[in-house]
Amino acid sequence: MSAKIPVALITHAGGAHLGAYYAGLAASEDVESVVLADPDGNAEGPARQQLGDRLKKVYSSAGELWQNEHPKMALVSMEAKVAPPYIAQALEAGANVLAEKPACIRIDEFAEIAKLADSKHLEIMLAFANRLHPSIITAKQLLAEGALGDHYGMEMHLIADQTRLTRPEYHKQWYAHKSRGGGGHLIWLGIHWLDLAMYLENASIVKIAGFIANVGGQPIDVEDSAAVALQFENGTLGTLTSGYYLDKGYHSHIRLWGSLGWMELQLTDEMPLRWVSRQKDRPEGEQTAKATGPEGYTPFVQACVRSSAGLAEPPVTTVDSLRALKVVYGAYDAARTGTTQEL
16 A cells, blocks of 8 residues: 655756756656755756656745645755755655755754654665665675675775766866865765665774875876775675776676675666575576666655655664765775774
8 A cells, every 4th residue: 555745856057967856857756746945046947857747846035935835755865065054944844855965064064854764764875776776685685694604805896987077068067176165986876886885785884994086187186096995893894996087977786795605786787686695595606687667866855755744664774874864974084094983
């Protein structure tokens, strides 16, 4: 049985991934209606095109929206610098929040709204959509069943294109400025892999060391390159290379090794999951699995709506969101001080 809920979309001209969010809300059977706060007037047209009659009303400010509406969930896609008070406003109104990452430029800002969410028994769900990739779901199940035995190590990289950093229009965006976005590649893209690492391991990262740099020399004041070393609470060691290096496209993988085998995830490949397990009663040799099922932002938005409607557990919790941000800001502190950070 579906308990359809009203949803608020809070954004502005700097909102990221809006097309994907519109599509996710349009596809969600649990959305009764959507109300939009659009102070710049840029979002209404595209939103109405994708949401149709489901877009109930458009407001010129979030404050006006909350005075007149009572949504059960708010989707907040805003520049990181300005996001925290809008998230707090939604929580005060009794709405769970799906927020575009990083949703802050300092960890203490997010810790404060996380405390508010906890006091209201609500969730702040950062947009870690890769958690619901079919291959991640399969990998997590295999790991939970002990397919790799005791976990030894993990090696990850997430590499995007340097080309985007050469464009003058990119230099004007909030995610190209530390004072507006909190950081560069690591907090914008690398954070996805850090969250997945802890999600797959079912363990927090407790120590971090590393370096950040602007290796491409573009006129931005955030890192285009990060290399970090990680220690998990279960003893697993790991590394992440996170950077803008390519001319186009992505290179990415997550590799794990354990006492009974290994696993590799390459989510953009035709065969995104490979593994070998010597666990008793498992098939011998290398196994592969294709991704079967939806992926991307749509199933993640749908899962957040279902959770806010009380129909399922949240795909990401406030604790998960805060944990991932602590790791990123820990990496920045490690690079700045030259010392390992305990989280």
